[in-house]
Amino acid sequence: MLLQRIENIGESAIYHLHDLGRMGLFLLRTLLGGVKKPFRFTTMVRQIQEIGANSFGVIFFTAAFTGMVLGLQGYYTLRKFGSEGMLGSAVALSLLREMGPVLTALMVTGRAGSAMCAEVGIMRNSEQIDALECMAIDPLGYLVMPKVLATVISLPLLTMIFNVVGIFGGYLAGVKMLGVNPGAYFTGMELSVVNKDITMGLIKSVVFGLLIVWICTGRGYFVHQIRGAGYGAEAVSRVTTQAVVIASISILLWDYILTAILL
Amino acid sequence: MNEAPIIQLQDVVKSFGTQRILDRVSLDIYPGRTTVIAGGSGQGKSVTLKLILGLIKPDSGAILVHGRDITTMNRKELNEVRSNFGVLFQGAALLDSLSVFDNIALPLRERTELGREEIRQKVMATLIQLGLIGHEEKFPAQLSGGMKKRVGLARALQLQPDIMLFDEPTTGLDPEKTMEIYRLFHETQEKFAYTAIIVSHDIPKVFNLADQIVVLNHGKLVTFDNPEDIQLSSIPEIQAFVKTTMGHLYLSRELE
Numbered sequence A: 001m002l003l004q005r006i007e008n009i010g011e012s013a014i015y016h017l018h019d020l021g022r023m024g025l026f027l028l029r030t031l032l033g034g035v036k037k038p039f040r041f042t043t044m045v046r047q048i049q050e051i052g053a054n055s056f057g058v059i060f061f062t063a064a065f066t067g068m069v070l071g072l073q074g075y076y077t078l079r080k081f082g083s084e085g086m087l088g089s090a091v092a093l094s095l096l097r098e099m100g101p102v103l104t105a106l107m108v109t110g111r112a113g114s115a116m117c118a119e120v121g122i123m124r125n126s127e128q129i130d131a132l133e134c135m136a137i138d139p140l141g142y143l144v145m146p147k148v149l150a151t152v153i154s155l156p157l158l159t160m161i162f163n164v165v166g167i168f169g170g171y172l173a174g175v176k177m178l179g180v181n182p183g184a185y186f187t188g189m190e191l192s193v194v195n196k197d198i199t200m201g202l203i204k205s206v207v208f209g210l211l212i213v214w215i216c217t218g219r220g221y222f223v224h225q226i227r228g229a230g231y232g233a234e235a236v237s238r239v240t241t242q243a244v245v246i247a248s249i250s251i252l253l254w255d256y257i258l259t260a261i262l263l
Numbered sequence B: 001m002n003e004a005p006i007i008q009l010q011d012v013v014k015s016f017g018t019q020r021i022l023d024r025v026s027l028d029i030y031p032g033r034t035t036v037i038a039g040g041s042g043q044g045k046s047v048t049l050k051l052i053l054g055l056i057k058p059d060s061g062a063i064l065v066h067g068r069d070i071t072t073m074n075r076k077e078l079n080e081v082r083s084n085f086g087v088l089f090q091g092a093a094l095l096d097s098l099s100v101f102d103n104i105a106l107p108l109r110e111r112t113e114l115g116r117e118e119i120r121q122k123v124m125a126t127l128i129q130l131g132l133i134g135h136e137e138k139f140p141a142q143l144s145g146g147m148k149k150r151v152g153l154a155r156a157l158q159l160q161p162d163i164m165l166f167d168e169p170t171t172g173l174d175p176e177k178t179m180e181i182y183r184l185f186h187e188t189q190e191k192f193a194y195t196a197i198i199v200s201h202d203i204p205k206v207f208n209l210a211d212q213i214v215v216l217n218h219g220k221l222v223t224f225d226n227p228e229d230i231q232l233s234s235i236p237e238i239q240a241f242v243k244t245t246m247g248h249l250y251l252s253r254e255l256e
Helices: A002-034 A041-080 A084-125 A128-134 A139-177 A182-192 A195-221 A232-262 B045-053 B075-082 B100-111 B116-129 B145-157 B175-192 B205-209 B227-231 B236-245 B247-255
Strands: B007-016 B019-029 B034-039 B060-065 B085-088 B163-167 B195-199 B212-217 B220-224
Touching: A002 A139, A002 A195, A041 A084, A041 A139, A084 A128, A084 A139, A084 A182, A084 A195, A084 A232, A128 A139, A128 B045, A128 B085, A139 A182, A139 A195, A195 A232, B007 B045, B019 B045, B019 B212, B019 B220, B034 B045, B034 B205, B045 B060, B045 B085, B045 B163, B045 B195, B085 B145, B100 B116, B100 B145, B116 B145, B145 B175, B163 B175, B175 B205, B195 B205, B212 B227, B212 B236
Parallel strands: B034 B195, B034 B212, B085 B163, B163 B195
Antiparallel strands: B007 B019, B007 B060, B212 B220
């Protein structure tokens, strides 16, 4: 009984170590393949549209309501200390440093990351990836690298859009609905926000972009090798869910690590 | 046989978990000939194809293509060897996001230095040859099973391979479409003179195409030079396989 448990733990540890190694090599091969010709510019632009432009709606609404909630919560908290004038700076710093990059990354994971994982998983199951290999076309260079570039380019841009829309959401709730002085809202922001806050958010969004595309395409690519995933459409469905969960947790984990390093 | 084999499997062993799929299998495939790989489900027919293509590695043994062992090759060397291969997959494996034209043009765009106009001319010529003209703007999801196979064949032939591998080329097709695929096989083999390896359940029809037939049975491989030899085999499993798959032929001969 005890030996069986130890054996199971050992087996599980070996599997996860193997999986991590496989995913690490996948990332390395993708990035190394990216510097080789041909550079697939048109495919990358199409991916920017899919991952970036098509995520605009969801980012806009998430940012608007997040900003409005921050405006409301911030106002009632700051009022206790008679500091309603600091609302603009509170909203902006929260968004630029943390909520902008994190929520944008989580939304893109749910919208585009899941689609990437399912697409690559279906291609694996229907032998499309095997077909590419048989034609001596590197599937990582052909399929994954344009998605890596598109996500790493799109996510910082979406994060900036999120920040701007969120700040105006806070303005709407704090200034228009609760009567905070508009001058104080923007002046407080101007005085407290420094370049480092913006840079921190952008660095985070680049790292999160890489995490999303690595985890989501990687899980799809190895759909046939993931323990307990099953076969066919069921495997793609399970692995897609798994990819979204792992990517979301990784974003939150790396947010902490990056904050600790960059602050 | 004076010619050197184009493909050789030497004592190949392949297992998945505890199940041994291929057990010290050896096979010589000669240039310009058609080899049919037959056998029941789960006997390792598709695994054999994947091993020849280098998509999976054997546990032990060697696989030689043009005399070079592909099991020890790196990715770059393997890609060079794969340039000799054309593959028609069971489900055609067309890229869903590309049109028929783009699917056929893909190997030319990715593997050659040809210009846009040259590629267009080559693809159009193939479309005419395989009766696909008028369908070039369609996507794989809009095609019938037979048409997908034709597009798959067209794509596989673009780089004029020495060796063509067919994984269940007629599975899921009606008799009319099956005959069409065999007709295309004849035409293209005559034109390109490729060595063919066909994995198929479509027995005995596919046997008419074969110069060599190999039957996989419990991890072992038995080679026959013609369909009659299979029917005379004394191996009980082969006899059972023949009775199941060649039932009509077998019965009619017994009645005679």
